[in-house]
Amino acid sequence: MNLTLKIWRQKDSNAKGQMVDYKVTDISEHMSFLEMMDVLNEQLVNTGEEPVAFDHDCREGICGMCSLYINGEAHGPDRGVTTCQLHMRMFKDGDTITIEPWRAAAFPVIKDLVVDRTSFERIQQAGGYISVNTSGNTQDANAIPISKHAADEAMDAATCIGCGACVATCKNSSAMLFVGAKVSQYALLPQGQVEATDRVMNMVKQMDLEGFGNCTNTGACEIECPKGISLENIARMNREFLKATIKG
Amino acid sequence: MALDSKVPKGPIKDKWTDYKNKINLVNPANKRHIDVIVVGTGLAGGSAAATLAELGYNVKAFAYQDSPRRAHSIAAQGGINAAKNYQGDGDSTYRLFYDTVKGGDYRSREANVYRLAEVSANIIDQCVAQGVPFARDYGGLLDNRSFGGVLVSRTFYAKGQTGQQLLLGAYSAMNRQIARGKIEMFNRHEMLDVVVVDGKARGIIARNLITGEIERHSAHAVVIASGGYGNVYFLSTNAMGSNATAAWKIHKKGAYFANPCFTQIHPTCIPRSGDYQSKLTLMSESLRNDGRIWVPKNMEDVMAIREGRKKPTDLSEDERDYYLERRYPAFGNLVPRDVASRAAKERCDAGYGVNATGEAVYLDFASAIERYGKEQAKIHNIDNPTEAKIYELGKGIVEAKYGNLFQMYEKIVDEDPYKTPMMIYPATHYTMGGVWVDYNLMTTIPGCYCIGEANFSDHGANRLGASALMQGLADGYFVLPYTIGDYLADDIRTGKIPTNSKEFEEAEKAVTDRINFFINNNGTKSVDHFHKRLGKVMWDKVGMARNEQGLKEAMAEIKQIREEFWKDVKVPGNANEMNPELEKAGRVADFLELGELFAKDALMREESCGGHFREESVEESGEQKGEAKRNDKDFAFVAAWEYKGEPADAVLHKEELEFKDIELKQRSYK
Ligand SMILES: Cc1cc2nc3c(=O)[nH]c(=O)nc-3n(C[C@H](O)[C@H](O)[C@H](O)COP(=O)(O)OP(=O)(O)OC[C@H]3O[C@@H](n4cnc5c(N)ncnc54)[C@H](O)[C@@H]3O)c2cc1C
Numbered sequence: 001m002n003l004t005l006k007i008w009r010q011k012d013s014n015a016k017g018q019m020v021d022y023k024v025t026d027i028s029e030h031m032s033f034l035e036m037m038d039v040l041n042e043q044l045v046n047t048g049e050e051p052v053a054f055d056h057d058c059r060e061g062i063c064g065m066c067s068l069y070i071n072g073e074a075h076g077p078d079r080g081v082t083t084c085q086l087h088m089r090m091f092k093d094g095d096t097i098t099i100e101p102w103r104a105a106a107f108p109v110i111k112d113l114v115v116d117r118t119s120f121e122r123i124q125q126a127g128g129y130i131s132v133n134t135s136g137n138t139q140d141a142n143a144i145p146i147s148k149h150a151a152d153e154a155m156d157a158a159t160c161i162g163c164g165a166c167v168a169t170c171k172n173s174s175a176m177l178f179v180g181a182k183v184s185q186y187a188l189l190p191q192g193q194v195e196a197t198d199r200v201m202n203m204v205k206q207m208d209l210e211g212f213g214n215c216t217n218t219g220a221c222e223i224e225c226p227k228g229i230s231l232e233n234i235a236r237m238n239r240e241f242l243k244a245t246i247k248g
Numbered sequence: 249m250a251l252d253s254k255v256p257k258g259p260i261k262d263k264w265t266d267y268k269n270k271i272n273l274v275n276p277a278n279k280r281h282i283d284v285i286v287v288g289t290g291l292a293g294g295s296a297a298a299t300l301a302e303l304g305y306n307v308k309a310f311a312y313q314d315s316p317r318r319a320h321s322i323a324a325q326g327g328i329n330a331a332k333n334y335q336g337d338g339d340s341t342y343r344l345f346y347d348t349v350k351g352g353d354y355r356s357r358e359a360n361v362y363r364l365a366e367v368s369a370n371i372i373d374q375c376v377a378q379g380v381p382f383a384r385d386y387g388g389l390l391d392n393r394s395f396g397g398v399l400v401s402r403t404f405y406a407k408g409q410t411g412q413q414l415l416l417g418a419y420s421a422m423n424r425q426i427a428r429g430k431i432e433m434f435n436r437h438e439m440l441d442v443v444v445v446d447g448k449a450r451g452i453i454a455r456n457l458i459t460g461e462i463e464r465h466s467a468h469a470v471v472i473a474s475g476g477y478g479n480v481y482f483l484s485t486n487a488m489g490s491n492a493t494a495a496w497k498i499h500k501k502g503a504y505f506a507n508p509c510f511t512q513i514h515p516t517c518i519p520r521s522g523d524y525q526s527k528l529t530l531m532s533e534s535l536r537n538d539g540r541i542w543v544p545k546n547m548e549d550v551m552a553i554r555e556g557r558k559k560p561t562d563l564s565e566d567e568r569d570y571y572l573e574r575r576y577p578a579f580g581n582l583v584p585r586d587v588a589s590r591a592a593k594e595r596c597d598a599g600y601g602v603n604a605t606g607e608a609v610y611l612d613f614a615s616a617i618e619r620y621g622k623e624q625a626k627i628h629n630i631d632n633p634t635e636a637k638i639y640e641l642g643k644g645i646v647e648a649k650y651g652n653l654f655q656m657y658e659k660i661v662d663e664d665p666y667k668t669p670m671m672i673y674p675a676t677h678y679t680m681g682g683v684w685v686d687y688n689l690m691t692t693i694p695g696c697y698c699i700g701e702a703n704f705s706d707h708g709a710n711r712l713g714a715s716a717l718m719q720g721l722a723d724g725y726f727v728l729p730y731t732i733g734d735y736l737a738d739d740i741r742t743g744k745i746p747t748n749s750k751e752f753e754e755a756e757k758a759v760t761d762r763i764n765f766f767i768n769n770n771g772t773k774s775v776d777h778f779h780k781r782l783g784k785v786m787w788d789k790v791g792m793a794r795n796e797q798g799l800k801e802a803m804a805e806i807k808q809i810r811e812e813f814w815k816d817v818k819v820p821g822n823a824n825e826m827n828p829e830l831e832k833a834g835r836v837a838d839f840l841e842l843g844e845l846f847a848k849d850a851l852m853r854e855e856s857c858g859g860h861f862r863e864e865s866v867e868e869s870g871e872q873k874g875e876a877k878r879n880d881k882d883f884a885f886v887a888a889w890e891y892k893g894e895p896a897d898a899v900l901h902k903e904e905l906e907f908k909d910i911e912l913k914q915r916s917y918k
Pocket residue numbers: 287288289290291292293294310311312313316318319320321322323324325326327328329410411437438439440473474475476485486487490491493494530532677678699700701702713714715716717718720
């Protein structure tokens with residue numbers, strides 16, 4: 001198929017960006033979206049233009065690097081997938097596709113479609129861990145039985161890949177789904193209880209400092225999240241937060 | 249230089265304990281004055297960085313991604329081994345040790361493998377304490393699954409995302425140290441050289457991938473944990489950015505490179521579909537717990553399937569050839585990877601491949617769905633369940649175990665693997681070879697360590713499933729933090745290493761010159777053009793089956809591609825900005841050297857062992873007819889190559905392997 005691409009180009013974080021049109025031809029429906037981008041970039045290199053910078057690495061939906069806003073949707077039109085798992089069979093010959101970076105005050109553009117997500121890093125550093133030394137002098141793993149149900153639920157929360165689609169999708173640029181997932185993973189496990197109060201307070205505080213917006217329960221994040229992280233995690237975080245504030 | 253593996257004396261089961269009791273320690277107050285650089289934040293680097301920081305060293309960690317959590321360890325699916333014997337099926341440290349040495353086709357160092365097995369149980373304790381949500385049974389205890397090449401169930405897992413969960417565990421430990429200021433994290437930074445001062449590794453040159461700035465970083469020791477070099481094949485299950493640069497750069501500065509030809513071609517990956525393909529996707533080995541591999545028995549059915557006249561589900565049981573079960577009744581679908589890959593290639597070469605390219609076999613879950621369905625019906629007291637009910641119940645179990653893998657498959661291939669068997673074919677996956685290290689995990693450059701997939705490691709000529717995660721975490725959490733202390737004990741009075749020495753200056757200049765060369769070269773062909781050509785030579789001539797003539801041709805062809813690359817590569821953009829093409833150019837330049845050494849190593853090793861299969865070395869008769877033939881008399885050694893300029897001129901050093909605790913035997917999985 002032949003396509004028209006409208007792509008955000010921006011030289012660096014200080015430059016003003018703009019949309020630029022490109023044409024690609026002979027795109028196979030079996031290609032992944034990023035393979036289509038490779039075709040475009042090969043074409044640009046060959047004609048002496050600068051290729052489009054975009055983040056990607058594993059290309060199998062797990063590293064969370066890829067982050068394109070395609071036709072107004074984070075990770076594009078398919079559900080439950082990352083940009084790298086999106087396939088061209090979702091498009092048809094003659095389509096015009098708009099490709100933009102994540103847009104959020106807490107995710108400034110570095111170049112073209114690449115954004116800076118280190119705000120997520122700092123939120124994790126504020127409390128996204130259990131303070132146990134890595135010396136190996138811990139108790140036997142089976143000394144802490146955990147119900148299958150709790151373990152499975154913790155696992156569901158822990159599958160967040162930190163891509164930021166939830167933020168990019170939210171009209172308030174809220175990071176509640178991302179933070180809720182991490183808080184939930186630990187809140188659901190006995191190992192996480194000791195530091196539960198500090199954890200939720202510190203992570204939420206850092207989230208606010210980074211300039212993420214408030215949650216107004218529109219639920220768009222859950223729909224665009226490639227890993228199916230549910231809104232229940234936000235509710236759980238709110239409960240944890242409330243508990244923590246009462247405890248002081 | 250003679251290779252000294254520094255394996256401690258004494259009985260194998262006491263070596264590690266005795267060693268730990270005797271090494272030099274650095275007192276906590278002094279650790280504050282010692283800096284360590286860790287390149288890479290995967291399971292190996294992440295766990296090492298966190299532990300070293302926790303011990304009190306000042307750690308600087310580097311990754312080319314925008315977060316430590318995105319290292320390619322994140323993609324590991326199936327699980328991690330540990331000799332916990334929770335299933336009571338006869339597992340033990342010795343058995344894990346034995347299975348790993350045998351699985352590696354007797355080409356690994358016994359003492360290292362024993363230590364790995366010894367600390368394995370600790371890893372699971374550690375990870376659970378960190379909040380890693382491993383799968384559990386209904387009693388609330390940890391669950392296990394089986395992997396290839398073994399007869400016990402010792403693999404711990406978190407759905408099909410074990411690597412993700414383990415890495416997030418190590419990442420959380422890192423975050424705790426970053427918050428304390430004990431780790432300084434350099435994301436989006438690429439190490440481009442190591443700096444050796446007075447014979448010791450004392451720092452690195454790195455490029456800030458956002459600004460293009462070249463930076464000098466000094467330390468008292470440098471740890472390389474940069475992952476494997478599978479992308480030398482262009483197509484592999486590795487990430488797009490996975491590269492050999494850090495490992496290759498230290499090789500060029502004096503670290504020997506061991507067994508480059510020991511590479512794992514994994515049997516169960518999604519087949520390639522076209523020239524545009526940028527990577528291959530693994531379908532975890534754990535699927536072979538429940539999936540059965542087959543091709544049609546009759547050529548007419550193969551043709552009918554290829555032409556779309558028949559579907560795989562149309563074939564009855566006796567029209568199918570479950571060739572692994574047929575050839576290897578004892579291990580069946582759970583033979584080790586090298587064996588399963590060659591068997592798939594054998595069937596496809598004979599014309600039985602089931603897709604348009606003729607390079608695919610089936611991985612079928614129908615029997616598993618039925619078996620689980622019936623079991624569930626019993627558990628839930630459903631009498632006379634309908635077929636639909638059985639399917640529904642069985643599908644539920646398979647989904648719970650492998651749901652994310654099935655979803656991945658469906659998104660790529662656009663077929664529902666619950667209904668029709670998956671199509672799979674072998675692909676490059678893991679590199680057992682890598683930087684040579686001694687028992688302390690130190691390379692032949694004093695003060696330069698190498699851990700995780702980047703070293704030549706504990707897996708010999710073939711790695712068993714679920715052992716790489718185990719090795720990465722063992723190296724980082726439990727081994728390196730001890731062994732590095734022994735070395736650093738001499739550095740307590742050294743003080744900060746200055747970065748204005750001539751060694752730093754020269755190293756920086758070499759890096760800058762090379763970058764400027766690329767930017768100013770104005771060639772006519774893209775980096776990918778050369779990378780793809782290299783990959784094709786590697787796959788065709790240094791792939792699943794190798795022979796003398798092909799390997800000689802490969803060496804010449806790779807050299808030729810390399811020369812063209814330096815003449816004609818085109819890198820757009822500038823040096824002082826984010827420039828992905830420039831990053832790729834540097835990596836491919838290194839692959840183009842490594843590839844030739846790889847072929848040279850394969851040519852030298854005139855035996856078949858593990859993932860290295862020489863067509864000239866096959867069992868000619870008897871029960872093992874057609875299987876790989878090892879030659880212990882002449883080749884029971886680690887091949888460690890010393891850099892001498894051109895890869896073809898590399899000098900071979902042998903570390904003879906001694907087997908005192910395991911008898912050298914032919915591997916049989918029949
Ligand atoms: C798809 C897949 C599935 C797998 N499944 C399993 C499994 O189920 N069980 C199992 O045991 N093993 C599995 N493996 C193997 C295992 O995941 C890897 O061997 C292991 O995770 C490697 O870890 P590592 O820490 O050595 O390297 P990686 O995780 O690859 O980390 C490399 C690090 O080095 C950094 N880096 C690289 N070069 C540079 C440079 N020049 N400068 C700065 N930083 C650099 C990267 O940024 C990254 O942080 C799988 C592998 C793949 C590809």
